[in-house]
Amino acid sequence: MTTAIRHRRRLAAVAAALVALSGLLVNLAVSASASVPPTPSGWSLVWSDDFNGSANTLPSSSNWIIDTGHSYPGGPANWGTGEVQNYTSSTANLSLDGSGNLRITPLRSSSGEWTSARIETRRADFKPADGRILRIESRLQMPNVTGNAALGYWPAFWALGAPYRGNYWNWPAIGEFDIMENVNGINSVWGVLHCGVNPGGPCNETTGLGASRACPGSTCQSAYHTYRFEWDRSVSPNQLRWYVDGQQFHGVNQSQFDATTWNNMTGHAGYFLLLNVAMGGAFPNALAGQTPTAATVPGRPMMVDYVAVWQSGTGTTPPPTDPPGGVDARSTIQAERYQGQSGTIVETTTDSGGGQNVGAITNGDWLRYDGVDFGSTPATQFRARVASGAAAGVSGLVQVRLDSPTAPPIGDFALASTGGWQSWRTIPANVSGVTGTHTVYLTFSSGQPADFVNVNWFTFSTS
Structure with missing residues (x-):
């Protein structure tokens, strides 16, 4: 979600059914499972959040940091992407729904200001042990809005290298894994790697190395899908892989990069995870001109069922979980x-x-x-x-x-x-x-x- 102008053909939008709720148009989400799936055989759970909790409350402060404003303190304006919304900690923009989902809802005020929400994990050490595979996964539904009403919507599930915290000017060298990106209500998921130098470099910045595909079966906007990223240190050269509903649609490997680029991206403490819905900015604007527009409809949330991180094998033991109560x-x-x-x-x-x-x-x-x-x-x-x-x-x-x-x-x-x-x-x-x-x-x-x-x-x- 850092600066990313991607030149891709626009896919046909799929119509979505709209309903009115509390004066705002919102999506009718397909029911989520409200829990993290069982740990796959041969893997161990490193970290997870199932977003269970009372309706209209914020996500766990033990797990998440809520980003606010138009930038990190001392960081690039508009989060480095040109997005226009103001991120808040208001439960109008960010809340649990009481049924096991996190809801991130962009809103537009009477004066025309857009607000939304962005959260990131407190942990910034997600990295596979040597010889293991790290699997980062979320089941979520993109904002259920398409066509002109969706112009400017930019939901994402992604990861940034730990050294970005407190620096904010070392992107893209520290690495970025865009596990799920979408813009303008298009029925497509993008998976993108950012690395190296900007502009140009081995990751072709500011575009990044990416691929996209339509969501299997139901559209990305009308149903929940599972988005997964794997960092594989069990093979040589190491591999990075992107999946939707278990189907791989993008991959890169270590041999595509010089040693310095790869080490800058993978040799630090690890990554932190982010969930957000931006409005406007470089990526949606590249496909549709200046966004959002007067036709863009507020109030369509991204719904997140769970986020989980697993590691293959027994490998390095993840940090112990806190005992009940602390x-x-x-x-x-x-x-x-x-x-x-x-x-x-x-x-x-x-x-x-x-x-x-x-x-x-x-x-x-x-x-x-x-x-x-x-x-x-x-x-x-x-x-x-x-x-x-x-x-x-x-x-x-x-x-x-x-x-x-x-x-x-x-x-x-x-x-x-x-x-x-x-x-x-x-x-x-x-x-x-x-x-x-x-x-x-x-x-x-x-x-x-x-x-x-x-x-x-x-x-x-x-x-």
């Missing part, structure tokens, strides 16, 4: 897996084990972790993996608070420069004995208005 306080809690934050960014780390860290932390910033289970044996020590490239004289406190960011700290430690923002140290601090389940806040206090710490992970213990 996370074990004595486990290694990755800093970037917060449920809330203020003032920070997430970036790729060079610390042992790779992955990401939380950075750009300064006075007054905080991180929130819900449902941290300390058990019945009091935890008396806190340890955090931290780094600092702060200038001489700049230091601050890393504090632990329970249940409120303004509660008295139960423990803290001071930190000055460790020699660089990726020069990591594990620092302990005593905490007052804690039992039970709490919301844990990491808060940061400094006498200088400058970044003073990065955090990779933390944990609690009895000694």
Whole structure:
């Protein structure tokens, strides 16, 4: 979904039945299964979300980050694609439907402003272990709108390389897998790879290396279909493959790329997944001129039944799932897996084990972790993996608070420069004995208005 002007012939639109609901025209979706399918034999489940929950609520904040506005802070305007909508966290644009589906609904205000929604997984480490296959899949129904009423609709299910977070100017080198893209209500699914340099390069940017086909059986707009992407490290050269309803329609392999391009795309910590419905922008405009138009009808949602990631074989064990009600306080809690934050960014780390860290932390910033289970044996020590490239004289406190960011700290430690923002140290601090389940806040206090710490992970213990 980054800049992508694709020169393709326009396919004939298929008529769709429309109904009025709450003053808006919306699609009558085919019933979804409301659950993730059983794990295929020979595979293991890495991560999933079935979007079960109460109607008119937001998707799980433990799984998803909601993007808002017209760009990432400091990133390219209009999300780098020219799309016109304002992304919001309103349940009018983004909500569970109460029947096991996520609903992303573009709307147009009385003043003509378009709003919609875009979410991305908190996890950004989806990558197959050596010798394994990663399978990323979603069952969804595209917005049920066609013809002139659909001009400008741009639904997508896709993945971006982890180094994009906190940078926003390293596309397309870090890689992009467009698992499902569609524009203007055309009965077709596009699968596209973006990589290398822009313009041109081995992925022919800004177009990318893509293929498309009509959805099998029912149209893409009138029914749910299953869209799958596989990253295969079990064969040499490695392969990337795209499927709709189990039928492969696109593929590339490692031998098509120079070593630097392939490594830039696959050698980092992994990918995060995104779901969104954009309005207007380079891709729909390339096929239909300036979109959306006065004829474009708002209120047609993309309906998502589930998203799941599997890995073949036994391979590398995926991170353990959190226990019921939260996370074990004595486990290694990755800093970037917060449920809330203020003032920070997430970036790729060079610390042992790779992955990401939380950075750009300064006075007054905080991180929130819900449902941290300390058990019945009091935890008396806190340890955090931290780094600092702060200038001489700049230091601050890393504090632990329970249940409120303004509660008295139960423990803290001071930190000055460790020699660089990726020069990591594990620092302990005593905490007052804690039992039970709490919301844990990491808060940061400094006498200088400058970044003073990065955090990779933390944990609690009895000694």
